[in-house]
Amino acid sequence: MKKFLSLLLVSILGGAITLGIYKFAFEKQIPLIENQENQSKFVTASYNPSTLEAAENINFTEAADKTVHAVVHVKNLTVSKGPTSIMEYFYGSGSSQPRTQVGTGSGVIISPDGYIVTNNHVIANATRLQVTLNNNKTYSAELIGTDPETDIALIKIDAESDLPYLAFGDSDYSKIGEWVLAVGNPFNLTSTVTAGIISAKARDLNEQDGVFQSFIQTDAAVNPGNSGGALVNTNGELIGINTAITSQTGSYIGYSFAVPSNIAKKVVDDIMEFGNVQMGTLGIKGQDLAVLNGRVEGINESEGVLVAEVFKKSGAYKAGLKSGDIIKKIDNIKISKFSDLTGYLRSKRPNDLVNLTILRDDENMELPVTLIDNTSYTYTIEEVGISIQAQTKSDKDRYNNQEGVVIYSTNDYNRRLGLDGKLLVGINDDKIETIDDAKKAVAKAKEYGMMSLVILNEHGERERLVFRN
Template identity: 55%
Template sequence: MKQTVRLFLVALFAGAVTLGGYKYLEKKEFTSFAPQQNSNFIPTSFSSTGAEMNTDFTQAAEKTVHAVVHVKNTTVSRKPSNIMEYFQGGGQPREMVGSGSGVIISPDGYIVTNNHVIANASNLEVTLNNNKTYTAKLIGTDPATDIALIKIDGDDDFAFIPFGDSNNVKIGEWVLAVGNPFNLTSTVTAGIISAKARDLNQFDGNPQSFIQTDAAVNRGNSGGALVNTRGELIGINTAITSETGSYVGYSFAVPSNNARKVIEDIMEYGNVQRGILGIQVGNINQQVVEKYGINDTEGVFVGGIEKGSGADKAGIKEGDIIKQLDGYKVSKFADLSGYLGSKRPKDVVEVTVLREGSEKKIPVTLEKLETFSIDDLGLEVKNTSSEELKQRGLKNGVTVTRALTPDMAQYKLEGIIITKINDESVKDTEDVKRIMSQRDYRTPIKMTFMDGAGNINSFIFR
């Protein structure tokens, strides 16, 4: 009995010690994590740090949603039903309907959209946010920038979106994408400017300069508006990059300055007037670094000058690095091509170049780019100056400016001079246009040209 009582007392004492120690440690742990009066503890509340998002999108959405329209494109194609129709053409006509978006830019009903939205249309139908429907007529297109201009007529003025200055947009700035994805009319999504002067076509010879955003854009948004928080048009939503075909985190818009210049050219001239410096862009490699002593990684390297061009007359030299255009920073070729895309022939651009370690500001008068697209060859050509022909030892020829298809881009034909097509001499783009319009489309095309090394070659395209 005594042994039992002794064991009970020992157990009771041990339990009391354990409980007391636990309470002591629990109290110490609590007090050690208590905020102190002069501590560096920073609360996680956004309101306490002044970092709350107070941007109001409602006014911008209200200003723009009534000026973004739903565009329906009806095309008619003929599908051959037998072997004879397959080889000779013909077949039963079949209608196909596509859709996209457009932006009213004037009270009298001019609408800017994407070229791929209205391509090959036999009928264009525009539906406004109030469900009124109009038949639209095509004014003009520019496939190179994927911009098209259409028009509707009504009794009253239409709501429209004023242009903003896309050169002044900043990375991180809030924007809204307004359009009609998946036939859902009047959809507004928000995001920020993720990047500027983004080139999606760097490998196919057709450089572009897009505004990149993370505002959700899907099929049907093409041709819609990208606007800032003031409700100004800063871009035309054009493309997404996706493995699924749907939005995955970023989208791309044609800058409003470029779109505005294209549609103004279409309205005034009927086609797009492109101004060029007259330079050949070179790559900065080890040989160039050693030859010119370059230690700068940003800018556009001038690899050559076209004789008689604006750059040649102004004094830009091979080996210069273009750093700015009219004070706007140029980090890469897309910056240069994007800025020049908003300019016209005879415009004067102040070019800041880095030469032998010092910067020089050189005013350059842009010249008109006279080009013709040889669709059957997938090449664009321009007239060749007499100075360049003399330098190359040629009497005639047109110069290839870029490839129009990825298949032709792989041959790196930019800069070659085509002297003959189907054994007929060509001296300018008008000759090319005439020869191509008169040829039998079923016969091969023979192209004779001089390459960069001065060799005369011939290709036959079947």
């Protein structure tokens, strides 16, 4: 009997010790830490990929409860004065009354004092913004700033007390196959939670327009009204802002896309600190090896970014990056395609230092590169829907050393006009040789309400296009 009791006591003690070790080592809570690097006012959660568990052990309830109270319903009230009938369109009418149109979407509270991140397209052209919390309280919202290129906007409400909010997770460490929740207000159904997995990362939906994107793709159901809502991991950390779906019907068919949290956080930090978005760039023209698919002689690699040209005076040029180099990693983040690279760079600012791992002549090398401000050699003329950049050596050769700047991206209308790749040599009566020339000419043209562009093609033929406000 004594022997039995001794064995029982030893078993109980052993089990208690084992349970204590498990609790201490494996169930330690993940702390929230302030991001001290750039003195952001928004909280960043430390991210631990080892906490990912098998699907049968996942419990979504805690993450869902944490998220729904921090996701809001955003109403965009727009006053329209356009014609209401075909007769008014052609003949006009003095009796037309302004009409209020209401658009809806979602937003995510990211600080207790009421800062909310949403999509730019949710609040675009708003005359008035309203935000409804999960407790049904409604507030007027102030627009703080926007970035149309990443489709991110920052708005603010003033509440009577501190608000529930979400901490930013580190989207660079999110994994394909990881469980996620999408929380928003589809079809005006408030506080809707759907679950799925991350299907892909660094997804570019507009590879042909020269503006590179880097979305998280998920199969969590996202529908109209979800835009601007939260994509969270099972810890309840914000890893994306739901932004787009690909569908022929306008509703969810299996794919949805979110702006990664690292990009969204950087955009709102820039808006808060500078009033606009600071873009850091390497200063290269690159080609996606996955797209080239072995069509470049002497290159057997299928993953990475091939450096086609390096802009003079850029950080890449000063670091010794050369045409023909293949970028394989940036700060130990694997680069398989161009959107991997651009997505990471969107979370960086001018003067940030990044470490490139490149392949040159079959040898791996590491190059530290200081990023530069992309506005020094690129510029978007929003009034006419084109983006321009300084010429490289190959551009100079193609245009026989003609001065001007290259049109590298256009909106749908200008793309149909065939402007991509042509040379902008004049705006109104001003000759354009540099990006600074273009900026000054655009500022002058805004005063006249008209912009006339002089375009040159590779054959030396000129054309003039007139845009009126």
